[in-house]
Amino acid sequence: xxxxxxxxxxxxxxxxxxxxxxxxxxxxxxxxxxxxxxxxxxxxxxxxxxxxxxxxxxxxxxxxxxxxxxxxxxxxxxxxxxxxxxxxxxxxxxxxxxxxxxxxxxxxxxxxxxxxxxxxxxxxxxxxxxxxxxxxxxxxxxxxxxxxxxxxxxxxxxxxxxxxxxxxxxxxxxxxxxxxxxxxxxxxxxxxxxxxxxxxxxxxxxxxxxxxxxxxxxxxxxxxxxxxxxxxxxxxxxxxxxxxxxxx
Numbered sequence: 001x002x003x004x005x006x007x008x009x010x011x012x013x014x015x016x017x018x019x020x021x022x023x024x025x026x027x028x029x030x031x032x033x034x035x036x037x038x039x040x041x042x043x044x045x046x047x048x049x050x051x052x053x054x055x056x057x058x059x060x061x062x063x064x065x066x067x068x069x070x071x072x073x074x075x076x077x078x079x080x081x082x083x084x085x086x087x088x089x090x091x092x093x094x095x096x097x098x099x100x101x102x103x104x105x106x107x108x109x110x111x112x113x114x115x116x117x118x119x120x121x122x123x124x125x126x127x128x129x130x131x132x133x134x135x136x137x138x139x140x141x142x143x144x145x146x147x148x149x150x151x152x153x154x155x156x157x158x159x160x161x162x163x164x165x166x167x168x169x170x171x172x173x174x175x176x177x178x179x180x181x182x183x184x185x186x187x188x189x190x191x192x193x194x195x196x197x198x199x200x201x202x203x204x205x206x207x208x209x210x211x212x213x214x215x216x217x218x219x220x221x222x223x224x225x226x227x228x229x230x231x232x233x234x235x236x237x238x239x240x241x242x243x244x245x246x247x248x
Contacts, residue, residue, distance in 0.1 A: 004222055005229035007055060013185035013231055015059040016052060017207070019199055020044070022191025022215030035079040040217035042087055047220045049134055053098055055228065059133040059181055063199050067107060067141030084138070085115050088122050095122070099131035105177035106140030135181070142201040149175035178203055186231045188224075190216045208234050 020041060027037030045062065052060045065080060072080075088102070095102055102122045111119070119138075152175050156162035162171075173179065184200060187207040194211045196204065210227045212219070 005225045007225060007228055008232050009056065011232045012056045013208075013228065014057070015061065015182050015184045015186075016057050016228075017061040017063070017184040017187045017200055017204070018048070019063045019187075019189040019191075019197060020216040020219075021189055021193055021197075023217060025191065026215040026217045034076055035083075037215075037217055038080060038083055042083060044216055044219050045087070046091070048224050049100070049132070050098075051221045051224050053100060053132040055225075057132060059135060059184075061105075061135040061137060061178075061184065061200070063140065063197075064136045065106075065138045065140070066198065067110075067139055067144055068198065070110070070139070081112055081115050084136075085118050088118050092122050092125060095126050095129065095134065099129045100126060101129040101131075101133045102126045103133055103135045104138050105135060105145075106138045107144060108138060110139045133181070135178075137199070140177070141198045142196075143198055145177050146202060173202070176202060183207065185236075186210060186227065188212070188227050190214050190219045190223075206236075208236065 023037035023041045024034035025037070026040065027034050030036070048062075049060060064084065069080070070077065092102075094100075102119075102125075104119055104123070108116060108119065149172060153162065153167060153172070157164060173183075178200070181203075183203045183205070184207045186209075187196075187200065187204050188210045189195075189197075190212055192211075192213040192215075196209075200207075208231050210230055212223065212227065214223050
């Protein structure tokens with residue numbers, strides 16, 4: 001049995017974002033339908049959320065359903081929506097007990113009405129919680145997010161409430177779905193693929209990226225802590241050189 005990674009409590013990433021990949025392949029390897037893997041992945045969500053809260057992560061963003069996922073078979077999309085609704089309803093009491101605030105980003109208007117109602121209720125009920133922000137990316141795509149932000153900026157410029165000279169990186173960030181959140185310090189992708197898949201492209205500009213072959217249903221506390229431990233070994237220079245960091 002491998003030893004659990006040692007974590008430095010002084011170097012916990014404030015914001016961790018995760019591409020939860022591998023559910024379908026995990027199920028297929030067990031000769032089960034893809035939805036079997038998605039259902040198993042819910043347990044990993046519970047594990048990772050609880051661990052993130054315990055170690056002091058401030059924001060946990062989970063890529064739960066991409067804008068491209070609408071292209072999947074209707075039966076799988078319907079099943080995913082059902083799992084999402086059930087998860088939020090089931091976990092609401094746990095979020096309240098553990099002081100977790102629930103939020104969502106993405107084109108939420110594309111979600112079924114009954115799902116949006118559950119999401120809205122959970123957001124309202126947990127709005128004052130401040131231990132951990134659990135942020136689900138739903139019907140989310142970064143290019144779509146950026147396009148929507150540019151349209152809003154253009155509209156405000158045309159309305160005269162904003163001038164072109166005011167547009168800078170900070171202002172653009174304030175028009176994104178993640179407005180008010182710090183950018184991810186660590187971005188994790190499970191399942192063995194090594195790409196961002198249209199996830200937080202603007203926000204992840206300086207994120208440390210951690211790819212793992214572990215499929216999402218197998219990504220539990222120890223695997224998550226291993227990713228945190230790896231992050232803590234990185235030297236984050238933000239364009240500077242090592243000597244400058246050590247002289248600060």
